Amino acid sequence: MAQSRQHKVTAAAFGYLSPTLVLLAVLMALPIGMVVWYSLQNNVITNANPEFIGFEHYLDIFGDSQFHAAIKNTSVFVLASVVAHLFLGLGFAMLLNTQLLPHWVKTLFRTIFVLPWLLTVAIVAVLWRLILNPSGVFNYLLVSTGVIDSPQEWLADPKLALFAVVLINIWCGYPFFMISMLAGLQGISAELYEAASVDGAGLIRKFFSITLPQLRPIIISMLLLDIIWTSHQFTLIWMTTGGGPLDRTELLSTYTYKLAFSQYMFSAASASAVVVLVISAVLAFAYVRHQRARD
Amino acid sequence: MTTTTVTPVPPTAPVTGVRTGRRPPRKMTSVSRRRVAITLTLVGLILGALFAGAPVIWMLFSSFKSNPEIFAYPPQLLTENSSLAPYLAILNDPRQLRFFVNSYVVSLAVAVLTLLVAVHAAYAFSRYDFPGKSIVNIAVISVQAVPPITLLIPYFGLVVALGLYNTYPGLILTYMVFTLPYAIIMMTGYFNTLPKELDEAARVDGTSSFGALWRILIPIAVPGMVSVGMYTFMIAWNEYLFALTLTRTDDMRTVPIGIQLLMGQHSYDWNQMMAMSVLGSLPVILLFIFFQRYFIGGMTSGSVKS
Numbered sequence: 001m002a003q004s005r006q007h008k009v010t011a012a013a014f015g016y017l018s019p020t021l022v023l024l025a026v027l028m029a030l031p032i033g034m035v036v037w038y039s040l041q042n043n044v045i046t047n048a049n050p051e052f053i054g055f056e057h058y059l060d061i062f063g064d065s066q067f068h069a070a071i072k073n074t075s076v077f078v079l080a081s082v083v084a085h086l087f088l089g090l091g092f093a094m095l096l097n098t099q100l101l102p103h104w105v106k107t108l109f110r111t112i113f114v115l116p117w118l119l120t121v122a123i124v125a126v127l128w129r130l131i132l133n134p135s136g137v138f139n140y141l142l143v144s145t146g147v148i149d150s151p152q153e154w155l156a157d158p159k160l161a162l163f164a165v166v167l168i169n170i171w172c173g174y175p176f177f178m179i180s181m182l183a184g185l186q187g188i189s190a191e192l193y194e195a196a197s198v199d200g201a202g203l204i205r206k207f208f209s210i211t212l213p214q215l216r217p218i219i220i221s222m223l224l225l226d227i228i229w230t231s232h233q234f235t236l237i238w239m240t241t242g243g244g245p246l247d248r249t250e251l252l253s254t255y256t257y258k259l260a261f262s263q264y265m266f267s268a269a270s271a272s273a274v275v276v277l278v279i280s281a282v283l284a285f286a287y288v289r290h291q292r293a294r295d
Numbered sequence: 296m297t298t299t300t301v302t303p304v305p306p307t308a309p310v311t312g313v314r315t316g317r318r319p320p321r322k323m324t325s326v327s328r329r330r331v332a333i334t335l336t337l338v339g340l341i342l343g344a345l346f347a348g349a350p351v352i353w354m355l356f357s358s359f360k361s362n363p364e365i366f367a368y369p370p371q372l373l374t375e376n377s378s379l380a381p382y383l384a385i386l387n388d389p390r391q392l393r394f395f396v397n398s399y400v401v402s403l404a405v406a407v408l409t410l411l412v413a414v415h416a417a418y419a420f421s422r423y424d425f426p427g428k429s430i431v432n433i434a435v436i437s438v439q440a441v442p443p444i445t446l447l448i449p450y451f452g453l454v455v456a457l458g459l460y461n462t463y464p465g466l467i468l469t470y471m472v473f474t475l476p477y478a479i480i481m482m483t484g485y486f487n488t489l490p491k492e493l494d495e496a497a498r499v500d501g502t503s504s505f506g507a508l509w510r511i512l513i514p515i516a517v518p519g520m521v522s523v524g525m526y527t528f529m530i531a532w533n534e535y536l537f538a539l540t541l542t543r544t545d546d547m548r549t550v551p552i553g554i555q556l557l558m559g560q561h562s563y564d565w566n567q568m569m570a571m572s573v574l575g576s577l578p579v580i581l582l583f584i585f586f587q588r589y590f591i592g593g594m595t596s597g598s599v600k601s
């Protein structure tokens with residue numbers, strides 16, 4: 001009796017899950033299997049009779065200097081963006097968490113601070129192309145305040161392009177961090193701070209011995225999530241520099257895309273896509289383990 | 296708002312809810328210190344607002360300028376020939392309007408279908424114990440970390456093979472893979488905050504489990520569904536990579552691609568590009584302003600435990 005009831009319960013649960021499971025099987029498990037299979041053929045999609053060639057594409061990619069540049073640029077892009085997101089996000093969240101200002105003032109500022117994150121990345125890209133234009137407002141401000149001597153081609157100068165796309169990515173990415181930090185700050189018990197005040201702790205002391213330790217789990221979660229998502233960035237690069245000039249802003253995502261849709265080397269692109277997947281899987285594993293440890 | 300009422304908001308809205316209302320202890324000598332603290336906080340907030348808001352303001356004002364005024368020297372916010380002309384140029388062009396129609400159709404369909412699939416999966420996760428539950432759960436969570444670029448090439452092959460290339464269903468199905476895991480996790484969390492006695496009482500009265508979900512849980516879960524639905528809409532509205540690759544003709548392109556096409560075609564019509572950017576940003580910004588509480592709840596649930 002009990003066993004047949006458990007069977008019915010299991011059947012009902014999988015009934016409710018079935019649309020999800022079908023979608024994930026067809027649009028997640030199957031494509032991942034396909035991309036691995038593609039990467040082991042000489043070429044696919046444009047090739048009617050693909051041949052199995054093993055790991056040749058992987059070896060080619062690992063020896064490709066453009067791939068090395070993409071790895072290096074992606075690392076710089078991700079690290080610089082994520083560190084800046086953390087500092088800006090935490091700083092703004094602490095300002096917004098003040099008890100000194102009325103609620104409506106904080107809501108107003110919070111809305112303004114979130115604005116960059118609400119804009120579609122494609123729009124962010126076009127907007128910053130206007131702002132960073134050699135005759136644009138960014139150059140005007142820097143020249144007229146004496147920070148630089150003459151207008152720069154921020155997105156076209158090989159020395160500046162990576163800095164410029166990182167700047168844009170910092171601008172549109174920090175609000176996500178900020179909102180989570182704010183929720184975390186609001187979850188810290190006021191009594192902790194009161195007790196510290198009684199013990200004579202100053203603001204800096206309180207920050208390092210209460211705020212940071214209390215936020216630690218959220219900060220680690222957000223860092224991992226942000227590293228994963230920032231490493232997937234494609235649109236911003238594609239619509240500002242296209243990976244140029246001289247591959248200086250080529251990321252793994254744009255490198256893979258170009259192999260597939262500019263050079264029609266779908267199998268080589270698949271090998272690169274699998275490498276990207278493995279990197280993300282390692283990060284995701286760390287994230288899931290961290291989340292489980294928090295439960 | 297607390298969790299004790301029948302319509303709890305966590306994990307969807309603790310941000311504005313959790314206010315301690317605490318003020319620092321007042322001492323006579325601390326009045327001037329307090330003033331300094333308020334001033335410094337305000338200075339910080341205003342500098343931050345300039346960093347965040349100035350580019351958006353620049354976009355808004357540029358969208359009204361005439362094109363020769365875009366790079367006027369020195370730059371001006373409001374110019375002599377500012378008008379609605381760039382907007383009229385976009386709104387009177389059927390080709391541009393079609394991009395907006397496509398974006399609305401795809402984003403709304405993704406939001407509705409994602410919710411429909413997600414509430415059933417969340418019901419299973421929240422109310423049932425079954426073998427393999429934690430494996431399915433981990434699978435749903437991990438899917439969020441799969442890089443879009445990895446899926447792009449096989450999707451291209453699949454969508455062409457299934458005859459869905461350059462169609463709405465091709466885009467909608469694709470986007471659901473990215474919105475579904477988030478929606479399931481959110482809705483499971485939401486259902487977990489609703490007492491089990493609610494649907495169990497209905498079951499005792501002879502309602503089926505399906506009936507309990509639709510007649511008892513879903514009506515109470517509307518706030519959570521609004522939050523998930525908006526977030527889902529936003530993800531679909533903003534998507535670029537798959538829209539770029541899985542559609543070909545102008546009548547299927549969405550707004551992000553439309554903006555790029557505008558750039559390719561008339562690379563000097565910056566005012567129209569900014570007008571289209573403003574129009575393309577409005578739906579999400581308006582949703583945010585009117586439903587801030589829900590939105591922020593949605594943003595934080597990934598990393599903050601209630």
